Amino acid sequence: MSATEVFLAHRNLLFTVAYELLGSAADAEDVLQETWLRWAEVDLDHVRNQRAYLVRIATRQALLRLRTLGRRKESYVGPWLPEPLLTAPDVAEDVELADSVSMAMLLVLETLAPTERAVFVLREVFDLPYGEIADAVGKNQAAVRQIAHRARAHVAARRPHGVVSPAESRDALAAFQRAVETGDLQRLLDVLAPEVVLLTDGGGVAQAALVPITGAGRVAEVLGRLTGTASLRPAQVNGHPALTVHLRQELDTVIAVHLENGRITGLYAVRNPEKLSRMASETALSRQA
Numbered sequence: 057m058s059a060t061e062v063f064l065a066h067r068n069l070l071f072t073v074a075y076e077l078l079g080s081a082a083d084a085e086d087v088l089q090e091t092w093l094r095w096a097e098v099d100l101d102h103v104r105n106q107r108a109y110l111v112r113i114a115t116r117q118a119l120l121r122l123r124t125l126g127r128r129k130e131s132y133v134g135p136w137l138p139e140p141l142l143t144a145p146d147v148a149e150d151v152e153l154a155d156s157v158s159m160a161m162l163l164v165l166e167t168l169a170p171t172e173r174a175v176f177v178l179r180e181v182f183d184l185p186y187g188e189i190a191d192a193v194g195k196n197q198a199a200v201r202q203i204a205h206r207a208r209a210h211v212a213a214r215r216p217h218g219v220v221s222p223a224e225s226r227d228a229l230a231a232f233q234r235a236v237e238t239g240d241l242q243r244l245l246d247v248l249a250p251e252v253v254l255l256t257d258g259g260g261v262a263q264a265a266l267v268p269i270t271g272a273g274r275v276a277e278v279l280g281r282l283t284g285t286a287s288l289r290p291a292q293v294n295g296h297p298a299l300t301v302h303l304r305q306e307l308d309t310v311i312a313v314h315l316e317n318g319r320i321t322g323l324y325a326v327r328n329p330e331k332l333s334r335m336a337s338e339t340a341l342s343r344q345a
Contacts, residue, residue: 062106063095068342069107069182070114072153075341076177077118078125079138079162081334090117107345108188115174115192122170133260135268137324138162139331140293140310141339147295148222153343154295156181159312159324160216162294167214168207175200176207182343216322220315225297228315229290233299239283241276248272249319254279259328262308275323291335300335307332 057065070091074084091114103109129136138159148154155161156177165173174193178184184192190200228247235244254275258264269275282288287302293312301309310332314322326332 059096059098059100062100063092063110066107066110066345068340069345070110071339072157072341072343073111073114073177073182074118075141076156076162076165076181077115077122077174079166080125081139081141081339082330083121083125084118087114087117087121105188108184108191111178111182111184111188112192115178116194119170119174119193122173126170133258134264134266135255135257136166137255137257137326137331138294139334140298140312140326141341142335142337143292143295143341144338145292147341148292150295150343152181153341157294157341158216158296158314159294160314160322163324164211164214164216168210171195172203172207172210175203176211179204180208180211216314216316218316222297224318225313225315226290228318228320229297229299229313232313232320233288233290236279236282237288239280241280244276244279245272247320248275249316249321252319252321252323254323254325256325257328257331259330261329262327264325264327293335295341307335310335 067088070088071084074087075081078084078087091110094113095110098109165177168176171193175189178189178192186197186200190197193200195203231243231247234240235247250272251270252272252275254269256264269278282301285303286308289300289302291298291300293310296312298313299311300307301311308327310326312324313320
């Protein structure tokens with residue numbers, strides 16, 4: 057296979073690695089471009105494991121960009137949320153992949169240091185050997201094992217709890233959608249957990265709350281403003297059922313949710329138009345080449 061054919065065969069895997077490290081499809085695409093430029097200069101006769109070599113390049117480029125992205129987030133207006141992706145059904149079928157790219161999980165990964173995030177993702181999501189991870193992050197294997205242990209403990213203490221089936225998610229979202237569309241406050245309160253948190257990302261471009269909105273009453277009040285003004289449609293976002301909000305037939309907001317015990321505990325509303333371009337067509341994600 058030529059260098060181009062090898063790269064294209066691994067493209068979806070490399071994009072998924074970069075997106076999980078960055079939470080931004082635009083930045084992940086930039087990482088792919090940088091990866092290709094470096095890969096095109098490689099003598100394939102000296103590459104024993106093409107997948108590992110490509111992942112190493114992509115990881116190093118993502119780590120460089122992750123540090124830059126961190127500085128951008130410091131000056132970001134309001135809550136920063138990952139860029140939502142319209143995903144195909146096969147992403148939801150890979151439960152581990154869907155869990156790792158969920159909005160809730162990507163926000164947990166945001167709390168890790170860059171190298172910790174890379175080690176956790178490469179080990180826990182992509183099941184890479186410690187030796188390959190060590191090459192990718194520029195550490196020895198002993199250090200990588202320690203980082204992996206620390207990152208697992210960090211994520212375990214913060215990751216969303218409970219396993220929710222796609223059917224449960226769809227039912228809860230359908231009830232949520234009906235409540236918002238009909239303005240049924242009691243039905244809305246029934247589907248929201250008392251401690252629900254709403255995060256809205258407008259990026260200083262679209263109107264959004266600058267701080268998290270907490271509590272079922274306050275969240276219901278905010279959502280009630282959509283009644284009679286917006287069209288809500290189901291969608292598959294980051295491997296999970298979600299809703300898109302349309303105003304005058306134009307996509308305005310993507311709402312992802314997190315459920316526990318049948319009720320919504322987290323709402324993630326992305327309104328920043330710069331983050332909505334990936335909702336026009338499905339994005340292919342994969343843990344395999």
